Amino acid sequence: MNNRVLMCGNDAMSEAAVRAGCRFYSGYPITPQNEVTAYMAMRMPQVAGTFIQAESEIAAINMVFGAAAVGARAMTSSSSPGISLKQEGISYLSACELPAVIANVVRGGPGLGSIGPSQADYFQATRGGGHGDYRTIALAPSTVQELVDFTFLSFDLADKYRNPVLILSDGILGQMMEPVVLPEPIDTELPPKEWALTGARNRRPNVIKSLFLDVALLEKLNFDLQEKYRRMEAEETRFDEVAINDAEVVVVAYGSVARICRAAVRKLREAGERVGLFRPITVWPFPGVALARAADTARLFISVEMSMGQMVEDVKLAVGGRKAVKFYGRAGGCVMSVEEVVREIRKAMEEIT
Amino acid sequence: MTDEGNNRPPREGRISPPKRVFGRPVSLKDAPTHFCAGCGHGIVHRIIAEVVDELGIRERVVGVSPVGCAVLGYDYWDFDVSEAAHGRTPAVATGMKRARPDLAVFTYQGDGDLAAIGVAELIHAANRGENITIIFVNNGVYGMTGGQMAPTTLEGQITKTTPTGRTLRDCGAPLKILEMIAQFPGTKYLARTALNNPKNVMTAKRSIKKAFKCQIDNIGFSLVEVLSPCPTYWRVSPLDSLKWIEERMIPYFPLGEVKMPG
Numbered sequence: 001m002n003n004r005v006l007m008c009g010n011d012a013m014s015e016a017a018v019r020a021g022c023r024f025y026s027g028y029p030i031t032p033q034n035e036v037t038a039y040m041a042m043r044m045p046q047v048a049g050t051f052i053q054a055e056s057e058i059a060a061i062n063m064v065f066g067a068a069a070v071g072a073r074a075m076t077s078s079s080s081p082g083i084s085l086k087q088e089g090i091s092y093l094s095a096c097e098l099p100a101v102i103a104n105v106v107r108g109g110p111g112l113g114s115i116g117p118s119q120a121d122y123f124q125a126t127r128g129g130g131h132g133d134y135r136t137i138a139l140a141p142s143t144v145q146e147l148v149d150f151t152f153l154s155f156d157l158a159d160k161y162r163n164p165v166l167i168l169s170d171g172i173l174g175q176m177m178e179p180v181v182l183p184e185p186i187d188t189e190l191p192p193k194e195w196a197l198t199g200a201r202n203r204r205p206n207v208i209k210s211l212f213l214d215v216a217l218l219e220k221l222n223f224d225l226q227e228k229y230r231r232m233e234a235e236e237t238r239f240d241e242v243a244i245n246d247a248e249v250v251v252v253a254y255g256s257v258a259r260i261c262r263a264a265v266r267k268l269r270e271a272g273e274r275v276g277l278f279r280p281i282t283v284w285p286f287p288g289v290a291l292a293r294a295a296d297t298a299r300l301f302i303s304v305e306m307s308m309g310q311m312v313e314d315v316k317l318a319v320g321g322r323k324a325v326k327f328y329g330r331a332g333g334c335v336m337s338v339e340e341v342v343r344e345i346r347k348a349m350e351e352i353t
Numbered sequence: 354m355t356d357e358g359n360n361r362p363p364r365e366g367r368i369s370p371p372k373r374v375f376g377r378p379v380s381l382k383d384a385p386t387h388f389c390a391g392c393g394h395g396i397v398h399r400i401i402a403e404v405v406d407e408l409g410i411r412e413r414v415v416g417v418s419p420v421g422c423a424v425l426g427y428d429y430w431d432f433d434v435s436e437a438a439h440g441r442t443p444a445v446a447t448g449m450k451r452a453r454p455d456l457a458v459f460t461y462q463g464d465g466d467l468a469a470i471g472v473a474e475l476i477h478a479a480n481r482g483e484n485i486t487i488i489f490v491n492n493g494v495y496g497m498t499g500g501q502m503a504p505t506t507l508e509g510q511i512t513k514t515t516p517t518g519r520t521l522r523d524c525g526a527p528l529k530i531l532e533m534i535a536q537f538p539g540t541k542y543l544a545r546t547a548l549n550n551p552k553n554v555m556t557a558k559r560s561i562k563k564a565f566k567c568q569i570d571n572i573g574f575s576l577v578e579v580l581s582p583c584p585t586y587w588r589v590s591p592l593d594s595l596k597w598i599e600e601r602m603i604p605y606f607p608l609g610e611v612k613m614p615g
Contacts (some may be wrong), residue, residue: 023452024451050452052447054477055473055474058444058473059447060444062441062444062445062448063444063447063448063451064448065445066444066452067449067452068448069415070449070452071452071453074452092436096436197415197433197435197456198433198453199413199432200411200412200433205432205433207435208435211424211425
């Protein structure tokens with residue numbers, strides 16, 4: 001039976017969230033993610049969930065904080081300027097170890113920027129984003145199907161680690177329509193959340209807090225968080241490789257740019273060039289160990305991004321100075337063509353020979 | 354001494370055993386206070402604990418504490434409590450109550466948290482008519498950070514950031530939050546009370562109990578403002594701080610129930 005449906009990325013992501021058991025969504029209008037708020041406004045009442053159009057991005061993320069604190073699967077979404085406003089909330093969610101899913105349909109920046117697609121929020125997504133030492137798992141889908149699959153997965157990851165999880169979409173993925181297979185809605189009871197604020201019945205009161213005036217206690221929280229982040233690195237690092245084994249040149253790209261690079265790699269292979277594609281699926285944890293393995297055989301890496309060079313720093317860290325690392329990027333909502341990427345890869349190859 | 358003795362009629366010529374007439378509420382922990390001498394927070398903490406006990410909601414109440422002197426509410430209350438980012442308290446409470454309508458959700462906020470940085474969250478939660486209870490402790494000054502001007506600091510009042518006294522020209526008039534949100538159809542029970550004498554403390558307790566009842570009966574948004582002393586940053590003695598409330602605050606912030614259900 002063919003159960004594929006044609007959906008735009010934002011709608012598909014929303015439906016996947018509902019099917020993953022998300023029963024609380026609050027958001028604020030911003031392009032190019034407006035389909036999410038509209039979809040959730042329509043869908044949440046059908047599943048006895050809550051949709052709130054919040055007065056601000058700040059209120060939206062804090063409503064998610066409240067819903068998560070009482071044990072609900074909760075989500076918010078926005079686009080770059082709005083995600084900046086949510087950083088305070090994401091820092092608090094991380095410090096309080098509350099599970100939540102936050103989708104960023106990235107647009108051109110900085111400032112108000114444009115409504116075109118971008119990957120310029122990579123630093124923000126992979127380095128914490130708000131104040132303090134914390135990390136969030138950041139999943140970077142490159143197809144609408146992956147948007148569905150990763151959104152569905154993100155709620156389990158958030159609960160498993162009691163940590164916010166980011167979906168790093170962009171203006172292309174959010175707006176484009178592709179056929180997708182939707183997962184069956186979860187029908188099992190979710191594991192109990194003993195830490196949640198559900199009323200102190202037959203137990204001691206639960207407290208959710210991030211204030212530790214005793215600096216030694218706060219350092220201990222930081223040590224514990226770091227241990228959790230190391231566990232995430234060990235267990236949740238995801239990536240994809242195309243024609244990597246004999247590749248002399250490894251193109252590194254994620255999200256929608258990886259699709260463009262995949263086509264460029266195919267063209268170069270047809271022309272007899274030994275070029276492969278390495279695609280991080282989790283941009284944090286970054287698959288640096290796997291990328292370092294590729295550095296054993298490849299002689300050139302080129303990071304292709306819709307930014308002015310952000311992921312390339314992680315590529316350089318992974319390669320560790322052993323091989324040449326180049327960068328090509330577009331910014332502000334501009335998207336590179338396949339021909340452009342082919343040209344840039346050839347240029348980089350000439351430069352190092 | 355147990356209470357069992359009270360069941361026996363006192364015998365002629367003997368003193369009946371003492372009867373327990375006052376004790377610590379179950380919802381209040383046996384913890385030494387961190388608040389300054391003469392501070393009003395401890396009284397409001399206790400009132401809330403008594404009300405929670407009397408309404409029998411200790412096992413389904415969730416408090417949200419602010420950023421400010423009262424952030425440590427969970428050190429005193431013996432029920433579930435969460436912190437919130439500065440001013441986001443009503444948004445956090447909104448998320449809690451919508452996700453779990455069976456819980457009794459209240460926020461405890463100072464004038465900085467509620468009337469300055471969190472005024473957007475307050476106004477919109479009130480206007481949506483969220484079925485939550487807000488306890489607004491107004492002492493007209495930022496305590497935790499060392500006594501700066503609050504939105505409710507009185508005209509002429511000296512603080513760290515108004516060294517020659519608050520002027521209306523530079524700082525605007527003290528905000529009357531209660532009167533501001535009274536116009537919203539979504540607000541159901543609004544009252545302003547004070548801690549300057551035992552009678553007003555009893556009134557404050559009655560109002561806070563009504564506010565919680567308003568939520569439990571699913572009537573809607575309730576807020577009780579409590580004019581509370583801060584002798585430390587008013588630079589007066591605890592006794593004089595009570596006079597300050599009576600002579601300076603109450604004339605500007607009139608007491609009473611501004612809005613009642615039905």
